[in-house]
Amino acid sequence: MSAPVIAIDGPSASGKGTIASRVAKRLGFHYLESGALYRVVALLSLREDTLDEKRLAALAEEMEVSFDDGDILLADESISDKVRSELVGSRASEVAKVPALRQALLKRQRSFRRPPGLVADGRDMGTVVFPDAQLKVFLTASAEIRAGRRYKQLIEKGIDANLRALSRNLRERDERDAKRAVAPLVPAPDSQVLDSSALSIDEVAERIVGWWQERKGGRT
Numbered sequence: 001m002s003a004p005v006i007a008i009d010g011p012s013a014s015g016k017g018t019i020a021s022r023v024a025k026r027l028g029f030h031y032l033e034s035g036a037l038y039r040v041v042a043l044l045s046l047r048e049d050t051l052d053e054k055r056l057a058a059l060a061e062e063m064e065v066s067f068d069d070g071d072i073l074l075a076d077e078s079i080s081d082k083v084r085s086e087l088v089g090s091r092a093s094e095v096a097k098v099p100a101l102r103q104a105l106l107k108r109q110r111s112f113r114r115p116p117g118l119v120a121d122g123r124d125m126g127t128v129v130f131p132d133a134q135l136k137v138f139l140t141a142s143a144e145i146r147a148g149r150r151y152k153q154l155i156e157k158g159i160d161a162n163l164r165a166l167s168r169n170l171r172e173r174d175e176r177d178a179k180r181a182v183a184p185l186v187p188a189p190d191s192q193v194l195d196s197s198a199l200s201i202d203e204v205a206e207r208i209v210g211w212w213q214e215r216k217g218g219r220t
């Protein structure tokens with residue numbers, strides 16, 4: 001039997017990344033931040049100034065990306081800060097519409113599934129990449145709360161940010177992600193929806209770990 005998967009999907013700045021890596025640590029599971037893969041393709045697409053679909057799929061297939069304890073490496077260049085910029089985030093949601101690129105990333109994403117288990121975050125973890133995930137969570141928060149969280153994150157990193165522009169950017173990205181033809185951002189029918197607007201990071205992580213323990217308890 002393949003290793004268990006906890007899929008955590010949701011819109012931009014819903015807190016998926018922080019929560020998913022915390023849940024993975026708590027359970028001793030591997031962690032896949034699928035958005036980072038889309039962001040790396042976006043960075044390459046900006047560097048080459050191309051939106052050619054075949055080229056994007058080839059880049060996704062061939063790029064030498066690795067993750068090292070939160071650091072993202074392209075061959076041996078550390079690109080963490082670059083891929084986390086808003087510019088790259090917006091480009092990521094554009095390139096993410098390309099079916100051939102999504103297809104090219106499928107195998108790479110699935111290769112993260114190894115014992116003792118995987119926590120994967122993104123937009124289509126529970127619907128497309130790991131439809132057999134044992135637990136699927138759809139994490140949301142109001143647009144205002146999400147924009148505020150993203151603002152705080154950027155300011156803390158010393159990156160200049162504008163709350164209004166951020167809100168606009170988030171809404172545009174939500175709309176693009178929800179409306180695209182392939183793997184749109186929608187909750188899997190068998191997912192648990194969790195609104196984190198009024199919850200702390202710890203509370204959200206604990207709730208997910210609790211659901212996981214209930215599932216495991218129910219199976220054995």
Ligand code: CDP
Binds near residue numbers: 034121
């Ligand atoms: O951190 P944030 O939620 O803003 O974005 P992200 O998770 O890093 O993803 C960046 C973009 O990649 C998203 O806006 C999506 O368009 C795309 N993406 C996707 O299509 N499918 C995924 N599984 C993950 C990300």
